[in-house]
Amino acid sequence: xxxxxxxxxxxxxxxxxxxxxxxxxxxxxxxxxxxxxxxxxxxxxxxxxxxxxxxxxxxxxxxxxxxxxxxxxxxxxxxxxxxxxxxxx
Numbered sequence: 001x002x003x004x005x006x007x008x009x010x011x012x013x014x015x016x017x018x019x020x021x022x023x024x025x026x027x028x029x030x031x032x033x034x035x036x037x038x039x040x041x042x043x044x045x046x047x048x049x050x051x052x053x054x055x056x057x058x059x060x061x062x063x064x065x066x067x068x069x070x071x072x073x074x075x076x077x078x079x080x081x082x083x084x085x086x087x088x089x
Contacts, residue, residue: 024066028075031057035079044086051083 002008031054038047055076062072 021066024061024064028054028057028061028067032075032079035083039082039086042086044083047083047086051079054079 002011031050034050035047035054038044038050058067058072058076061067062069067075
């Protein structure tokens with residue numbers, strides 16, 4: 001642990017942010033999995049609803065600096081592409 005007061009505060013703040021980021025990252029994975037599970041079970045309507053939430057979560061993570069812009073765009077695009085293919089089929 002640091003000795004300087006500001007360093008101690010920074011260490012505590014970093015830990016709080018790390019925990020928050022882990023939770024957000026986990027939530028992204030959960031919603032992505034929900035979309036893919038709905039597609040696997042041929043539930044197109046459920047996949048579309050979950051996609052809407054997943055895209056929102058990804059965009060929010062991008063805004064919070066959890067994901068880089070291109071990574072967020074790629075994840076949203078890949079999910080949307082899968083759902084669109086299932087809708088057409």
